[in-house]
Amino acid sequence: MDNAEEDAVQLHGDEEIIEVIDLNDTEQTPDDLADEFEDVDFSDAGNQDLDDEGWETEDEMGAEQDDSELTFSKHTGSVFCISLDPVMNNLAITGGEDDKAYVWSVANGEVLFECTGHKDSVTCAGFSHDSKLVSSGDMSGLIKVWKIETKEEIWSFEVGDLEWLQWHPGALVLLAGTADGNVWMWKIPSGECKTFQGPNCQATSGKILPDGKRMMVGYEDGTLRLWDLKQGNAIHVIKGHDGHQGPLTSIECNKDGTLVLTGSVDGQAKLVNTSTGKVLGSFSVGNSEVKSAVEEQDSNSVESVGFCNVLPLIAVAYLDGTLAIYDLSTQNLRHRCKHEVGIVNLQWEDESAFVATCNLGGAVTLWDARSGNMVSEYRGHSAEILDFTLNREGSIAVTAGGDHKAKVFCLQRPDR
Known part of the structure; x- marks a missing residue:
């Protein structure tokens, strides 16, 4: 186990303070992280063409309210996923029900290229840490990687039904989780492969x-495993009473990776110490209406979680429309922010205490976590935001909708 980062939990009176201690006195660069994978014992593993064009700047929703600055209308089915390139934040990739993914400009909606050749809905898409490569993955498990500069497919591979796809934060390494419980890790573009075998479930x-x-x-099955990517072993397994009692929906970590929040x-x-594997706290909000246990569980599913970078706060978004803001030090509920419909996703702004949500009503909402007040709301989709x-x-939000559209919204705050 890596000793570079540790957590200490100290008790002061009746109040539990979670103190994050960073023992790593040298910060790793992306090159350092990439070097970590030079001697990983990968086993093994496997290209195509492209197309172009298509966008609109105004939505055609008649008298419906549309607060968006730009509408991307190239997809012919629901848009399931959207990502921004991490370097310049000026390119987006969207994947949809039409078995297509597009890389396009958020400034004018112009298509840079289409990620062709998928045979099922594209549900996962994202950029490498250096914004030079982009990946697209469909539900059937076909994964493709494209070089943005040349607009060419440079690698593809097929796994079982795909659950998620994620780029490494500092190396050209791609990871995927599948329905058979396996997690795959590839070097790109060589395709050298390593797998991490989980339980026989998704x-x-x-x-x-x-x-x-x-x-x-x-x-x-509700279990959590913390994997060592280099050695290939599970450092911690969290299950039973400490684990969840249903499928995991969301995992996020704090800035230095000492704490993980799961939904x-x-x-x-649940709040987990990544050094010890101990669960430090559990968070839930009850529903005011009287419901059966099954209905309660269904309606109150946790859909998204996240850490604030500037204050000791966490946010938990529920399918019943509750956005709960908790104090990380005391683990007390600080604010309960209610939406009329279920929340799909949340994201904290990097350098503020503002948190944004998107919901099944097709709106993006910005909240001030210090006061619990709504700052602004943006509409324009005629179906749910997915x-x-x-x-x-934190100045723009890009959205993917069930109305076949992606949109760009400019977010306004009191301090702007």
């Missing part, structure tokens, strides 16, 4: 930690 969520050496994976359909969010992300400054 690997529903995954998160590579910032050190680039470990990965937390959540499974359909599940069981209505619980995915969204913010740019680095």
Whole structure:
């Protein structure tokens, strides 16, 4: 286990303070992280063409409210996923029900190229850490990687039914979780491969930690495994009473990777110390209406979780429309922010205490976590928003909708 980062939990009176101690006195560069994979014992593993064009700047929703700056209308089915390139934040990739993915400009909606050749809905898409490569993955398990500069496919591979796809934060390494419980790791473009075998159930969520050496994976049976990416072994396994009682839906970590926050359909969010594997706390909000246990669990599924970078706060989003803001030090509920419909996703702004959500009503909402007040709301989709992300400054949100559209919204705050 890596001793570079450790957690200490100290008790002061009746109050539990979670103190994060960083013992790593040298910060790793992306080159350092890439070097970590030079001597990984990979086993083994396998290209195509492209197309172009297509966008609109205004949505055709008649008198419907549309607060968006730009509408991307190339898809002919629901848009399931959206990502921004991490270097310049000026390119987006969307994947949809039409078995297609597009790389396009968020400034004018112009298509850079189409990721062709998929045979099922594209549900996963994202950029490498250096924004030079982009990946697209469909439900059947066909994964493709494209070089943005040349617009060419440089690698492809087929796994079982795909659950998630994620780039390493500092190396050209791609990881995927599948329905058979396996997690795959490839060097790109060589295709050298390594697998991490989980239980015989879906690997529903995954998160590579910032050190680039470990990965937390959540499974359909509620268990969590913290994997050592280099050695290929599970450092910690969290299950039973400590684990979740239903499939994992969301995993996020704090800035230095010492803490992980997980969410599940069981209505619980759990805080885990990545050094010890200990569960430091569980978070849930009850529903005011009287419901059966099954209805309660279904309605209160945790859909998304996240850490604030500037204050000791966490956010948990529920399918019943509750956005809960908790104090990380005391683990007390600080604010309960209600939406009229279920929340799909949340994201904290990088350098503020503002948190944005997207929901099944087709709106993006910005909240001030210090006060619990809504700052602004943005509409324009005629169906649910299925995915969204913010740019680095938190000044724009790009969304993917069930109305076959992706949109760009400019977010306004009191301090702007």
